[in-house]
Amino acid sequence: MTLLELKSVSKRFGDHLALxxxxxxxxxxxxxxxxxxxxxGKTTVLRIIxxxxxxxxxxxxxxxxxxxxxPAHRRGIGYVAQEGALFPHLSIAENxxxxxxxxxxxxxxxxxxxxxxxxxPATMRDRRPHELSGxxxxxxxxxxxxxxxxxxxxxxxxxxxxxxxLREAMREMVGDALRAAGIASIxxxxxxxxxxxxxxxxxxxxxxxxxQAGTPQTLYREPADALTARFLGDALIxxxxxxxxxxxxxxxxxxxxxxxxxxxxxxxLRTEQIAVTALDSATRTNGPTGRVLSQSFHGARCRxxxxxxxxxxxxxxxxxxxxETSSLSAPEVGAVVRLDIVGPAHVLTRED
Amino acid sequence: xxxxxxxxxxxxxLRPRHLAVTSAAALVALLxxxxxxxxxxxxxxxxxxxxxxMVFRPRVGELVVNTLALVAVTLPVAIGLxxxxxxxxxxxxxxxxxxxxxxxxxxxxxxxFVQSYAWNTxxxxxxxxxxxxxxxxxxxxxxxxxxxxxxxRRLDPALEETxxxxxxxxxxxxxxxxxxxxxxAISGGALLIGLHLLAEYxxxxxxxxxxxxxxxxxxxxxxxxxxxxxxxxxxxxxxCFALLGLESFVRGDARYARVGGGSARSTGRGHLGRWALSxxxxxxxxxxxxxxxxLYTLTRWLVLGGTDIWKLDSIVPALGQTAFLALxxxxxxxxxxxxxxxxxxxxxxRLARLIESSHYYVGALPGVIVxxxxxxxxxxxxxxxxxxxxxxxxxxxxxxxxxxxxxxRASIAQAPVELERAAxxxxxxxxxxxxxxxxxLAAPGAFAAAALVGLGIANELTGTLMxxxxxxxxxxxxxxxxxxxxxxxxxxPYALLMVLLSLPLVLLxxxxxxxxxx
Numbered sequence: 001m002t003l004l005e006l007k008s009v010s011k012r013f014g015d016h017l018a019l020x021x022x023x024x025x026x027x028x029x030x031x032x033x034x035x036x037x038x039x040x041g042k043t044t045v046l047r048i049i050x051x052x053x054x055x056x057x058x059x060x061x062x063x064x065x066x067x068x069x070x071p072a073h074r075r076g077i078g079y080v081a082q083e084g085a086l087f088p089h090l091s092i093a094e095n096x097x098x099x100x101x102x103x104x105x106x107x108x109x110x111x112x113x114x115x116x117x118x119x120x121p122a123t124m125r126d127r128r129p130h131e132l133s134g135x136x137x138x139x140x141x142x143x144x145x146x147x148x149x150x151x152x153x154x155x156x157x158x159x160x161x162x163x164x165x166l167r168e169a170m171r172e173m174v175g176d177a178l179r180a181a182g183i184a185s186i187x188x189x190x191x192x193x194x195x196x197x198x199x200x201x202x203x204x205x206x207x208x209x210x211x212q213a214g215t216p217q218t219l220y221r222e223p224a225d226a227l228t229a230r231f232l233g234d235a236l237i238x239x240x241x242x243x244x245x246x247x248x249x250x251x252x253x254x255x256x257x258x259x260x261x262x263x264x265x266x267x268x269l270r271t272e273q274i275a276v277t278a279l280d281s282a283t284r285t286n287g288p289t290g291r292v293l294s295q296s297f298h299g300a301r302c303r304x305x306x307x308x309x310x311x312x313x314x315x316x317x318x319x320x321x322x323x324e325t326s327s328l329s330a331p332e333v334g335a336v337v338r339l340d341i342v343g344p345a346h347v348l349t350r351e352d
Numbered sequence: 353x354x355x356x357x358x359x360x361x362x363x364x365x366l367r368p369r370h371l372a373v374t375s376a377a378a379l380v381a382l383l384x385x386x387x388x389x390x391x392x393x394x395x396x397x398x399x400x401x402x403x404x405x406m407v408f409r410p411r412v413g414e415l416v417v418n419t420l421a422l423v424a425v426t427l428p429v430a431i432g433l434x435x436x437x438x439x440x441x442x443x444x445x446x447x448x449x450x451x452x453x454x455x456x457x458x459x460x461x462x463x464x465f466v467q468s469y470a471w472n473t474x475x476x477x478x479x480x481x482x483x484x485x486x487x488x489x490x491x492x493x494x495x496x497x498x499x500x501x502x503x504x505r506r507l508d509p510a511l512e513e514t515x516x517x518x519x520x521x522x523x524x525x526x527x528x529x530x531x532x533x534x535x536x537a538i539s540g541g542a543l544l545i546g547l548h549l550l551a552e553y554x555x556x557x558x559x560x561x562x563x564x565x566x567x568x569x570x571x572x573x574x575x576x577x578x579x580x581x582x583x584x585x586x587x588x589x590x591x592c593f594a595l596l597g598l599e600s601f602v603r604g605d606a607r608y609a610r611v612g613g614g615s616a617r618s619t620g621r622g623h624l625g626r627w628a629l630s631x632x633x634x635x636x637x638x639x640x641x642x643x644x645x646x647l648y649t650l651t652r653w654l655v656l657g658g659t660d661i662w663k664l665d666s667i668v669p670a671l672g673q674t675a676f677l678a679l680x681x682x683x684x685x686x687x688x689x690x691x692x693x694x695x696x697x698x699x700x701x702r703l704a705r706l707i708e709s710s711h712y713y714v715g716a717l718p719g720v721i722v723x724x725x726x727x728x729x730x731x732x733x734x735x736x737x738x739x740x741x742x743x744x745x746x747x748x749x750x751x752x753x754x755x756x757x758x759x760x761r762a763s764i765a766q767a768p769v770e771l772e773r774a775a776x777x778x779x780x781x782x783x784x785x786x787x788x789x790x791x792x793l794a795a796p797g798a799f800a801a802a803a804l805v806g807l808g809i810a811n812e813l814t815g816t817l818m819x820x821x822x823x824x825x826x827x828x829x830x831x832x833x834x835x836x837x838x839x840x841x842x843x844x845p846y847a848l849l850m851v852l853l854s855l856p857l858v859l860l861x862x863x864x865x866x867x868x869x870x
Contacts, residue, residue, distance in 0.1 A: 052513045072516035073525075079517035085510035089532040098528075099518030141514075148519060 003028040003184050004049065004152055009058030011044055018044045019055070020208045026152070026184060026201070031175065033187045033199035035231070041208040042188045046154050049186065051075050062152070078150035078183070080158045084141035086129035092140055093125040099148040114143040117177055135166045142174055146181060153178055153185040159194060171198055192232055196220070204228050222257065222346050226266065229348065234271040236321055237348065241265070247345055250319050251288040252310045258347040267345040271324050275340040276304065278331040288339045292331050293320065302330035308339060370699050372783070374707075377691035381707040384714040384750055388589060390725035394582040406583045411567075415584070418481075419563045419591060423549050425485040426492075427542050433489065434496035434541065435534065437638065440631055442504040445621045447628075452635050453501065457494050457862045459642040461854035463811035463828070464491040465554025466847045467642075469835055470649035472558050484561035490642040491555065492548050496541030498861065499762070503537040504530075522622070536603060540758055543599040543712075547754055550592055551718045553814045554832065564588040565718040569814060572720055585721040592713050600705075650851070653844035661842050666830065671849055674810055674826040678853070681748035682806035685756045686798055688749055693760035694790070698769060708757065715754030719815030722750045726819060744819045751815060752805040759804060763797020764790060803857040810853050827853070 004026040011019040019041045026032050034042045047053040049060060051072030060067045067075055086095050097111045104110070115122060118139040129137060138158055145153060155174070159167045175198060178185050189195050195202060196216050203213040204224075212224040223229040226237050240247035242261045247254050249267065256267060279285065290306040304323045323339075331337050395403050406412075440446050441453040459467070468487050471478055478486070507530065515525045553565045564584055571581035624631055654661070692711050695704040714722065726747055730738035737743050767790040775785035791798075813828045820829065827846045834843035 050513065050517055052516070071522075072513065073519050073521055075517075076519070077517060079514060081510040081514055083510075085508060085514045087511060087515075087529060087532075089535070098515070099520075144514075144518065154517075 001028045002026070003030075003063060004186075005059075005061040006045070006049070007059040007061065009045070009048060009055045009060065011041075011048065011053060011055050018208050019048070021058070022205075022208075022210045024203055024210060024213065026186060029182060029184055030201045031178070031185050031187070031199050032201040032203060033189060033195035034203045034205060035189055035192060035195040036205035037231070038190055039207075040205040042190075042205045043156060044208075045205070046156055046186065046188045049152075050077055050079050050154050076148070076150050078145035078148065078153040080138070080141045080145050080153070080155050082157045083134070083161050084129075084137040084158075086132075086137055086140055086144075088129055091126050091128060092120070092132070095129065095140055096143045096147060098144055110147060111143075114147055117146065117180070118143045119173060134162050135170055138162065138170060139173070142177065146177065146183070149181065150183060153183050155185060155187040157189050158187075160189070160191070167194070168197070174198075196232070204231065221270070223268070223348070226268070226348055229268050229346075234322070234324070236269045236271065236274070236323075238267050238269070238319065238345075239264070240267045240345075242347070242350065247347070250308045250310045251339065251341055254341050255344040256347050257344045258350065261347065261350055263351050265350040266348045268348050269341065269345050271322070273342045273345075274321075274323055275342060276306070276323055276325040276331065277338045277340065278329070279336045279338050285338050288341075290321070290337050290339055292333050292335050292337060295330060295333050297327060297330075300327060301325070302327035304330070306337060306339070370695070373691045373694055373699075374703065377695050377704075377707045380688045380692060380753075381710040383688075383746075384710050384753060386729065387585075387714060387717050387722050387725040387750065388710075390728060391582050391586045391589065391721070394579055395586055398579040398583070402579060403583055406580050407587060412584065412587060415562060415564050415567050416587070416591075418561065419550065419588075421481055422484055422488065422561070422563060423546055423595075425481065426488045426549055427546060429485070430489050430493045430496055430545055431538055431542060433638070434493050434500050435531075435538070437493075437497055437635070438501035438504050440635065442501050443621055444624050444631070446624060446631055446635075452639075454862060455639045455643065456497050456635075457858055458639075459491060460494045460807060460861065461851050461858045462491065462643070462646045463554075463813075463847075463850055463854075464488070464548070464552055465558060465813060465828075465832070465835075466811075466850060467491040467646055468555040468558040469840065469843070469847065470646040473649045473652070473840060474645055479560040481561060484556055484559040484563075487555055487559060488545075488549060488552070490645075492545045493642070495544045495548070496538065499537035499541050500534055503534050507533055539599050539603045540762065542602075543595065544754070544758055546595045546599075547592065547712075547715050550588060550595070551715070551751075553718055553720070558835075564591070565720070568718055569720050572724065581720070581724065585717065585724075588721070589713065589717065592717070593709075596709055596712055646847075646851070650844055650848055653841045654848065657841035657844055661845055666825070667845060667849070670825050670827050670830050670846070671853070673824055674828070674850075674853065677744070677748070677816075677826065678806040678810040681745050681752070681809040682802040684745060685749045685752050685805045686760070686802045689753055689756035689760050689801075690798075693757055693764055694786075696757075696761055697764045711753045711757050714750045715752065717751075719747070719751055719812060720818065722747050723815040723818040739819065739821045741821060741824075744816070744821065744824070747815045747819050748805075748809050748812065751812065752808045755804045755808060756801045759797055759801025760794065763794040763801070766797065767793035800861055803861050807854050807857045810857075811850055 002025045006022055006024040008021040008023055009019055010017070010021055022041070022045060024045070034045060036042045044053060048055050051067070051070060055068065062075070062077070087098065090098065093111050096114050097107050100107050100110060112122060115124070120136065120139050120143065124132070124136070129140070132140065141158070158174070159170050162170055171194060187195070187198050199216055201213070202216045202219050204211045204219065206227065211228055212219055219228070220232050223232060229235040229237065238249045238251070240249035242256070242258065242263050242265045243253070245256060245259045245261055247256050247265060247267050258265070279289065288308060288310050290308040293305045293307055296303045301324050304325060306321050306323050307318055308321050309318050437456055441449045441456065446452065464487070467490060471483065471487050511529055511533070512525050515529045520528065551565055553569055556563050556566050564587065568581045568584045568588070571584060575581070689711065692704070692707050696708045726743050727738070730743055771789040771793070772785050775789045776782060780788060811828055813832055816826050817829050817832070820826070827850045831843045831846035831850065834840070834846070
């Protein structure tokens with residue numbers, strides 16, 4: 001069931017086209033992440049959903065109801081700003097209870113429950129926002145937004161100001177709290193790890209357009225274009241010639257997901273799809289090989305730059321690739337290695 | 353082994369840097385205590401019987417009621433007016449809002465007693481509490497409009513957006529989120545206006561409204577150096593303390609800085625819709641009353657007077673002397689206010705609060721009290737300083753310390769202490785670090801404060817009348833002499849020059865307000 005729907009939403013700021021006909025559907029109870037580089041329009045999408053900006057054209061529908069011209073305070077959509085935006089003149093309890101009616105007799109109890117839910121000790125009730133750490137401030141901001149039990153929660157890079165260790169813990173806490181409350185959420189972020197770790201639904205934006213939306217797995221394995229592929233993870237992008245659905249490249253013929261295709265193409269492989277094994281002189285292989293040009297140690301993993309070749313005596317094709325391997329069995333610089341491809345390649349573009 | 357032995361956890365009461373700054377601030381505070389010390393001296397000198405006989409009498413009660421009524425009528429209207437005007441120019445899509453925000457600062461170029469002189473001409477029937485309050489509001493509201501507008505522009509829009517996402521209507525957001533953030537600007541502006549109401553003399557003479565200030569000058573003129581004026585001054589000092597206490601109570605421990613860095617997104621502007629026309633009319637009315645009336649009156653007298661009123665042999669020296677006094681006075685006042693302003697933001701303590709209070713209180717004394725104190729002290733203790741430029745500049749310093757303090761305090765509050773610490777960690781000695789970070793960041797605010805002080809000095813009347821060395825006649829004293837003789841036409845060129853001289857300062861102030869935001 002679709003909770004929120006954007007229908008060809010466009011927005012212009014002066015000469016700059018911030019959003020160009022964006023369509024987006026957010027399923028109920030889902031956790032959607034909108035990712036993209038800065039300036040891609042992802043924050044504008046969030047602000048239009050919240051009602052802080054009005055689109056020049058297009059529609060915003062919540063449960064089928066047109067919200068496009070509804071002011072922010074009547075939308076019932078929760079919002080957590082980048083750095084929490086706590087009211088500096090109010091105590092923590094007053095901040096959390098801000099959206100509740102003053103006369104509500106359950107107000108005090110609700111605030112205590114919410115503080116408990118986001119993991120804030122009750123002793124913080126009367127503190128002022130500036131006495132809290134960044135992570136605690138974000139917890140307050142979340143509790144405050146949860147107080148009104150919105151159907152949808154918008155999170156505008158709420159973890160970006162936190163340090164790395166805290167960020168992950170906060171992400172899990174927020175995810176758990178939202179799931180427990182049965183609230184769908186949209187997270188805007190430029191951090192792919194954050195997006196992949198949080199979302200069950202991913203939307204990639206660039207230059208004011210929605211490039212691709214779907215499950216994180218789909219987008220990771222079958223990105224729409226090279227930029228998206230690289231944005232979501234380490235990718236090898238290789239020229240190839242298609243022959244009946246198989247790609248001929250520096251790796252020799254490999255399986256792809258474009259069944260029966262022919263002609264020139266660009267294919268993508270994820271780094272982890274290539275297994276690197278050192279070859280001793282006795283062993284022979286028909287598969288693709290390469291020579292290690294450099295090696296750098298990254299703890300569990302080791303990063304290699306490998307010059308890959310496929311029957312150099314025939315085509316002379318060579319390409320330098322950055323690959324990864326377990327640092328336990330990392331080959332030395334200069335070693336010849338066997339490159340085994342796991343799973344099909346994804347065809348990015350094709351000319352028939 | 354513990355890296356932090358428990359002994360070092362207990363901070364010494366004063367760090368060395370604080371000690372140096374505190375000493376400097378205390379020195380200025382002592383200087384500013386001269387007038388109060390003088391009044392205490394007079395009270396003791398004249399004895400309890402004389403003092404109580406002069407203080408507890410119906411006349412004084414009348415003055416207290418008059419002064420409080422003036423404050424009680426003027427301040428709420430000035431607050432409402434300034435917040436409303438600031439909202440219109442900063443937060444709506446009002447056409448010509450840039451021009452309007454300039455015009456709303458323009459009344460600062462018209463001295464209060466010139467404003468009063470203009471209203472005397474236009475509406476001779478206007479006097480008493482209503483007249484006094486009206487002219488006071490028109491003359492002083494920019495002192496409130498400027499900080500409120502600046503604060504409105506500085507507000508983090510995320511706060512209002514978050515409040516909207518929590519279901520608050522625009523009106524509820526204004527009262528529960530915006531207004532509390534304006535508290536510091538409003539209470540600071542109200543204090544400044546309140547102090548002017550207590551100290552102003554010329555305006556209320558022309559409006560025939562007796563306040564403590566006018567009564568003290570009357571006493572002084574009838575009985576030179578008499579205890580009556582000084583004891584009335586003592587009551588006025590108590591009123592001023594009450595105002596300071598009230599401001600301190602209202603300001604509370606409100607935090608100036610926003611929590612976290614926040615994204616400095618510019619705030620959206622509301623659509624006026626059907627209110628567009630009435631907003632334009634309201635602004636037109638305010639500007640016509642505060643700037644239009646003085647301009648009209650001046651033009652009228654200048655046209656009526658023709659070329660006869662332009663006596664250059666007295667106008668040119670008056671102009672030069674006024675400019676010199678304004679520049680020199682502004683410079684020394686800022687330097688003198690700096691230590692206490694820094695202390696009150698960075699190292700607030702009971703002592704700092706006391707020092708700050710003594711800086712503020714002195715500005716609430718009418719010029720005549722400061723002047724009288726300095727006259728008596730120079731005559732009795734340091735005769736060579738009697739009626740010298742040095743004494744006159746000291747009087748200006750004492751009178752305008754509060755203006756310098758308000759501006760400096762706000763601008764230092766803008767410069768985060770972390771920068772100073774960073775500079776120190778990069779090897780700068782403490783005082784160098786302060787100069788290279790806070791002083792540089794606060795400099796624009798300091799210039800704005802200096803402009804306010806210079807503006808005040810250029811238009812200062814009473815103290816100058818009493819303390820000016822022989823031959824020093826400023827524009828204000830010349831203007832007042834002609835006005836006292838009801839020669840409104842001859843006074844006009846001086847009024848015009850005072851206005852023109854104040855224009856660059858107003859310009860500076862307004863540009864500063866823009867810069868703070870960028």
